[in-house]
Amino acid sequence: MITTTNTAPADPGAATYNIAAVERDxxxxxxxxxxxxxxxxxxxxxxDQHHERVYPQAQFEKLRLLRLLIxxxxxxxKIINQSAEALARLVAxxxxxxxxxxxxxxxxxxxxxxxxxxxxxxxxxxxxxxxLLHFVAETVxxxxxxxxxxxxxxxxxxxxxxxxxxxxxxxxxxxxxxxxGRGSAPRVLLTSLPGEKHRIGLLMVEAVLTAEGAACVAxxxxxxxxxxxxxxxxxxxDVVALSFSSAFTQSAxxxxxxxxxxxLSGNIEIWGGGGALLRARKTPQGVLLLRSFDDMRYALERWxxxxxxAT
Amino acid sequence: MITTTNTAPADPGAATYNIAAVERDxxxxxxxxxxxxxxxxxxxxxxDQHHERVYPQAQFEKLRLLRLLIxxxxxxxKIINQSAEALARLVAxxxxxxxxxxxxxxxxxxxxxxxxxxxxxxxxxxxxxxxLLHFVAETVxxxxxxxxxxxxxxxxxxxxxxxxxxxxxxxxxxxxxxxxGRGSAPRVLLTSLPGEKHRIGLLMVEAVLTAEGAACVAxxxxxxxxxxxxxxxxxxxDVVALSFSSAFTQSAxxxxxxxxxxxLSGNIEIWGGGGALLRARKTPQGVLLLRSFDDMRYALERWxxxxxxAT
DNA sequence: ACCTTTTTTTGTCCTGGACAATATGATTAC
DNA sequence: GTAATCATATTGTCCAGGACAAAAAAAGGT
Numbered sequence: 001m002i003t004t005t006n007t008a009p010a011d012p013g014a015a016t017y018n019i020a021a022v023e024r025d026x027x028x029x030x031x032x033x034x035x036x037x038x039x040x041x042x043x044x045x046x047x048d049q050h051h052e053r054v055y056p057q058a059q060f061e062k063l064r065l066l067r068l069l070i071x072x073x074x075x076x077x078k079i080i081n082q083s084a085e086a087l088a089r090l091v092a093x094x095x096x097x098x099x100x101x102x103x104x105x106x107x108x109x110x111x112x113x114x115x116x117x118x119x120x121x122x123x124x125x126x127x128x129x130x131x132l133l134h135f136v137a138e139t140v141x142x143x144x145x146x147x148x149x150x151x152x153x154x155x156x157x158x159x160x161x162x163x164x165x166x167x168x169x170x171x172x173x174x175x176x177x178x179x180x181g182r183g184s185a186p187r188v189l190l191t192s193l194p195g196e197k198h199r200i201g202l203l204m205v206e207a208v209l210t211a212e213g214a215a216c217v218a219x220x221x222x223x224x225x226x227x228x229x230x231x232x233x234x235x236x237x238d239v240v241a242l243s244f245s246s247a248f249t250q251s252a253x254x255x256x257x258x259x260x261x262x263x264l265s266g267n268i269e270i271w272g273g274g275g276a277l278l279r280a281r282k283t284p285q286g287v288l289l290l291r292s293f294d295d296m297r298y299a300l301e302r303w304x305x306x307x308x309x310a311t
Numbered sequence: 312m313i314t315t316t317n318t319a320p321a322d323p324g325a326a327t328y329n330i331a332a333v334e335r336d337x338x339x340x341x342x343x344x345x346x347x348x349x350x351x352x353x354x355x356x357x358x359d360q361h362h363e364r365v366y367p368q369a370q371f372e373k374l375r376l377l378r379l380l381i382x383x384x385x386x387x388x389k390i391i392n393q394s395a396e397a398l399a400r401l402v403a404x405x406x407x408x409x410x411x412x413x414x415x416x417x418x419x420x421x422x423x424x425x426x427x428x429x430x431x432x433x434x435x436x437x438x439x440x441x442x443l444l445h446f447v448a449e450t451v452x453x454x455x456x457x458x459x460x461x462x463x464x465x466x467x468x469x470x471x472x473x474x475x476x477x478x479x480x481x482x483x484x485x486x487x488x489x490x491x492g493r494g495s496a497p498r499v500l501l502t503s504l505p506g507e508k509h510r511i512g513l514l515m516v517e518a519v520l521t522a523e524g525a526a527c528v529a530x531x532x533x534x535x536x537x538x539x540x541x542x543x544x545x546x547x548x549d550v551v552a553l554s555f556s557s558a559f560t561q562s563a564x565x566x567x568x569x570x571x572x573x574x575l576s577g578n579i580e581i582w583g584g585g586g587a588l589l590r591a592r593k594t595p596q597g598v599l600l601l602r603s604f605d606d607m608r609y610a611l612e613r614w615x616x617x618x619x620x621a622t
Numbered sequence: 623a624c625c626t627t628t629t630t631t632t633g634t635c636c637t638g639g640a641c642a643a644t645a646t647g648a649t650t651a652c
Numbered sequence: 653g654t655a656a657t658c659a660t661a662t663t664g665t666c667c668a669g670g671a672c673a674a675a676a677a678a679a680g681g682t
Contacts, residue, residue, distance in 0.1 A: 075631075
């Protein structure tokens with residue numbers, strides 16, 4: 001059921017990937033990988049003794065860069081045959097050279113030194129000093145962004161990112177459970193669609209909503225649309241909020257939102273937010289796109305003014 | 312990028328799915344769906360005007376049942392041509408009568424009634440009353456088991472399970488972060504292999520280890536073996552602990568443990584635990600199989616006696 | 623400058639063959 | 653009776669290369 005990802009390379013450290021692993025880790029479908037190879041000549045994986053594609057590390061990394069640039073608006077045909085260095089330069093151009101603000105840099109530095117204790121304490125201190133809302137809306141957002149950048153630049157290892165994710169989850173979940181009140185209206189169902197695995201964005205939203213006094217029903221990541229539909233009456237929620245990280249395609253996010261809108265009764269609101277939707281031009285009918293945490297607070301306030309008196 | 316899922320069926324309410332939507336929501340790959348059709352004659356989707364598969368609701372639902380039963384051990388070829396009713400009966404048969412102990416039943420009942428507040432409070436009360444170790448080793452273990460059973464019997468919806476998982480995570484992560492001491496030897500790296508997505512088991516272990524005074528470096532789920540290898544020197548750990556839920560094959564778990572053993576230097580211990588390994592006969596050379604939380608505490612104690620004086 | 627139509631690009635779906643990985647069943651050894 | 657070993661059957665994933673719809677870009681018209 002589970003195929004081996006790294007087939008014990010003779011040269012240790014030079015991992016290789018089969019097509020399923022590449023699909024999983026780059027988000028490019030097997031069909032796309034094959035058709036690119038046919039059309040553009042890249043990627044050009046080796047073959048194992050049974051003719052199956054074996055992608056070397058370098059090609060894997062270039063594919064990740066391509067995915068990123070395409071998400072950012074480049075066309076595959078224009079960039080696919082440029083060198084990895086040229087692509088890296090394009091990525092660098094994207095964010096014009098900036099370096100993270102000092103407070104963020106300090107925290108990232110602790111992560112890079114693998115000082116888990118110091119890292120944890122720095123996060124907790126930032127939370128104490130700034131309060132939950134500011135911590136989430138500014139610090140965690142910035143950390144996500146800069147750690148993503150550092151990962152692209154190869155400065156952060158996968159396991160560092162895993163560790164970061166775990167610590168942030170600990171802190172956010174701790175904040176959520178520590179909220180004193182029970183939360184009143186509106187009742188908000190919070191989840192993401194299948195394919196969207198990032199949980200931190202969801203937790204950030206949950207923490208802020210809970211702090212603002214809404215009653216959250218958090219289902220974690222990757223709930224199929226049909227199950228979201230079924231959960232709405234079961235938990236009697238007023239709003240369904242979906243999170244889409246920038247790993248998700250904008251069009252896929254919009255499609256999902258429209259699909260859900262068709263399934264839910266009109267008096268249930270749908271809110272969508274997250275990196276994938278930041279650059280969306282027009283919002284689908286009957287869906288509210290939230291581009292910042294402030295947007296979310298306004299949406300909450302608006303709901304309370306418009307809807308709450310009804311009861 | 313993702314094509315429309317529901318192509319405005321003439322008959323409203325009877326949703327239809329294209330192959331991508333079926334893949335997303337059942338977890339069965341497009342290749343599998345096509346090969347089943349070719350081999351067994353099911354599913355037998357309609358075609359749209361361009362010869363593309365269109366799955367009606369009933370087939371979609373039967374596919375979900377099939378997926379469920381296959382995960383539980385049935386073979387596709389034996390069950391794929393039975394009626395949906397027969398399949399539902401098979402699912403019901405799965406639970407061999409027994410009912411959970413009263414304390415567990417009460418908590419599950421709150422979940423089934425979608426009383427999120429009451430559910431949360433019941434968990435917190437159990438934790439207070441029993442203490443962390445007993446709560447994890449007894450109550451959470453039992454809840455995992457019985458909720459799994461109830462899900463198979465169709466009594467618990469997917470979203471209920473999602474909600475359960477979220478609440479347990481909140482509580483466990485809260486316990487972890489609330490630990491007063493900072494943890495000393497041994498330093499334990501805690502994660503699971505790719506394919507093993509269950510995070511609750513990992514959190515249970517982390518909570519207990521932290522309570523026992525070990526220093527945990529938790530990487531969350533699904534760390535590729537090569538990255539575990541690289542993380543060991545980076546975080547200077549003494550022990551690598553891996554968790555395998557019963558969704559994992561026993562042989563896959565053992566293979567993974569052996570592979571890791573070959574990559575790590577001999578003075579790093581490897582511990583493996585979780586449902587997949589409960590019935591393992593012989594333990595691989597150089598690996599410690601932990602079949603209970605007590606086993607884990609003994610292993611910890613043993614390590615401290617044997618290894619700690621060295622420093 | 624803005625809207626509409628044509629052209630190009632790009633991703634997904636298709637068929638049907640092949641074969642490795644996994645599970646099952648038979649056989650032998652303890 | 654239980655456990656290990658091997659043969660056979662089942663099942664999922666991969667492959668090639670053709671086709672075409674959806675999306676984007678370019679061209680044209682007002």
